Amino acid sequence: MTARPSAADRVGDRVVIIGGGIAGLATAALLAHEGRRVTLLEQHDVVGGRAGLWESDGFRFDTGPSWYLMPDVFDHFFRLLGTSTAEQLDLVTLDPGYRLFAEQGGPALDIRADGRANRALFESVEPGAGAALDRYLAGAAETYRLAVDRFLYATFAGSGPLLDPAVLRRAGRLARLLLEPLDRYAAGFVHDTRLRQLLGYPAVFLGTSPGRAPSMYHLMSHLDLDDGVRYPLGGFTELIRRIAALAESAGAELVTGARVTAIRTERGGSRARGRRARATGVEYVDAGGRTRVAEADVVVSAADLHHTETQLLPPSLRTHPERVWERRDPGPGAVLAMLGVRGALPELSHHNLFFTTDWEAGFAHLDGSRRGFGAPAGIPDPVSLYVCKPSETDPGVAPPGAENLFVLIPVAADVSIGRGGVDRTGDRLVERTVDAAVEQIGAWAAIPGLADRIVVRRTVGPDDFAQGFNAWRGGALGLAHTLRQSAFLRPGNASRRVDGLLYAGSSTIPGIGLPMCLISAELVLKRLRGDTTAAPLAEPLRRAPAGERVP
Structure with missing residues (x-):
């Protein structure tokens, strides 16, 4: 059953959300829909976080998530807001869902939309x-x-x-x-x-x-x-656009170019609570370089949890101090490549997996426990990798007669691997890693001359994740789902030292991925309501009339 409202719920309605990725946007939409006064602060010029967009010479690339799984989670989220997935997105079921290429050779294996x-x-x-x-x-x-x-x-x-x-x-x-x-x-x-x-x-x-x-x-x-497996036409930035629009239509203020530098706190006055600290807002630098303060009764950080705890809070108020992170697993990093390719690529499906035979040796490279002779630290050779060709399904992402490829190469979460760039301007190790991946894709999928057909190229490395998203150690996804970092053993979504400070996103419960981030937003609302049940919230959310609160 639902408990009485928590302390965070009783102190007021003003909410500041740090970070405009999908978790932050979804949190803003839910809390604003319920009637709270929500301000979201995003450090970049556009919202979306890792689920971004890059365009060049008629190619449109999703820069992050590309798999649409757990459709029931998306359906539930949209119904909470009084709408539906069908109203918000134009989904296509992929068939084949994905294609497997194996190092050992042989015909590619297609996973179909039909279970039989x-x-x-x-x-x-x-x-x-x-x-x-x-x-x-x-x-x-x-x-x-x-x-x-x-x-x-x-x-x-x-x-x-x-x-x-x-x-x-x-x-x-x-x-x-x-x-x-x-x-x-x-x-x-x-x-x-x-x-x-x-x-x-x-x-x-x-x-x-x-x-x-x-x-x-x-x-x-x-x-x-x-x-x-499904795909939203227009790409995953269309999903971001729709959630941002729902947040704004509910009354949330989305502020871009706003880099949060500190979470403000003060000591409470309750002797029973030991005069615990409570969140009072955040300090941030706006797009013009001015330092500002956004006051709040509740602060929700949808930013990287390590960054939130170790950079935005003083040592005495950290639930997760640096010594705790020494025992945690950041998950893998990634080298990404966004490639515009001249001509058709019928050899590839929308989603493609390239698996080495001894893939455990490759995974060992990612956590540093094993290195191949002469191989760069943290980069397997050969490597199990992923290739997305959204132009198979969505003609709007590439010019006529061309293909859009997004390549993900798992590497160690290690910022020393470097940063990427446009037209081979990235760090040497990042560019060499992409070169090797392109050669591997061409050989395994029997695409002769693939490298020579590339007309647009952008690369991304682990240090880009660290610099662009404050990602701990340059990790690409969030804390790994190992036994010690799953379910109730994963970092919780409320600070144990600061009342009114909550967390959302991939480093907290329930975990990594777009659906999990949507659920993490709902868990913020459940915390504020004092709801300790394990069930999803009733649909739709009951929106409070102006000036009133939903109990």
């Missing part, structure tokens, strides 16, 4: 694997529903979600799923290397490796192998 076709594919590769996939996906669907119903929408401010009868009945199975790594779990169903990789690769989206991710995350396979 995927079972047939598994069976064609390995006799008996079709039935094994049925069993695997049945467990994945059950775990997914349990996660959505009992964990993902929980703030863990109380012990209720962990003591839920539905959870306790499955305690034995959950313990196994938490303690057994994903790759070992998948190996119990199929033996072919490529099939095991298809079941294990979602760990990469969670910022870790199949050997370190709890097998609980096999639930992700339900999303792509059964539920399908």
Whole structure:
């Protein structure tokens, strides 16, 4: 049941949100829709954060997220705001959902939009694997529903979600799923290397490796192998545009070019609470270079959690001081390439995965525990990588007769790898990494002369993530979903030292990815309401009349 309003809820309505990525925008939309006075401060000239847009010579590139999974989470979010996904986005179901190229060679494997076709594919590769996939996906669907119903929408401010009868009945199975790594779990169903990789690769989206991710995350396979993969026409910046518009229409003020430099606090007056500090607003530098103050009753940081704790708060008020971060896993970094290519590329699908045979050796490079002889630190060679070709689905992202490619190369979260640039102006190691990836894509997918057909090129390195998004150690995604950084063991969304200071985004609960960031915004609202239930909020949110508050 819902508890009485929290202390943060009682002190007033003024909310300042730090960061205009999807988590910050979604938080602004929900809180403004409920009737709070919301100001969002974004350091860049446009909102979107990692989900940005870069345009050159008729090419339009999404600079970050490119997979649309967990559609039920998007549906729920839009319904909370009194609208629907269908009203806001033009979604296309991809078929094939994605294509796998393997280092060992052989025909590429297409994952279809039809679950029966995927079972047939598994069976064609390995006799008996079709039935094994049925069993695997049945467990994945059950775990997914349990996660959505009992964990993902929980703030863990109380012990209720962990003591839920539905959870306790499955305690034995959950313990196994938490303690057994994903790759070992998948190996119990199929033996072919490529099939095991298809079941294990979602760990990469969670910022870790199949050997370190709890097998609980096999639930992700339900999303792509059964539920399908979608794409919003116009790209993921269209999703950002729609959420920003919903926030503004609800009354939120979105301020760009505003770099927050400190969270302001004062000591409270309650003896019972030990005169704890409480948030009173933020200091920021505006687009004109002037230092300003935005007063608030509640501050929500949707910025990088490490940056928030170690740069915006004094040492005495840090819930997560520097010594804590020494024991945490930042997840991988990334080298990105946005490539405009002359001519058609029928060899590639919308989403493409390129997997090395010994991919655990590659993952070891990412955490620094193993290096190949002569290989640069933190960069596997060869590398398992991802290529998105949105021009397969969306003609508006490339000129006629050309293709749009977005390449993601996982590397260590290490700013020394450097920064990228336009037309080979990036740091040497970043540009060399992209050159090797282009050569690998051309060889594995049988695309002769791919490098010579590139007419637009921009690269991004780990130091770009650090400089542009204050990302801890230059990580690309957020804290890795290892056992110690998942569910209730992940950093919570409320400061333990500052009342009225809450967190949203990929480094807090529930975790990495666009759907998780939408849920993190909802968890902020639940904290403010004092709601300790594990269920999603009722749809739609009841908007307060002018001058009134929703209890």
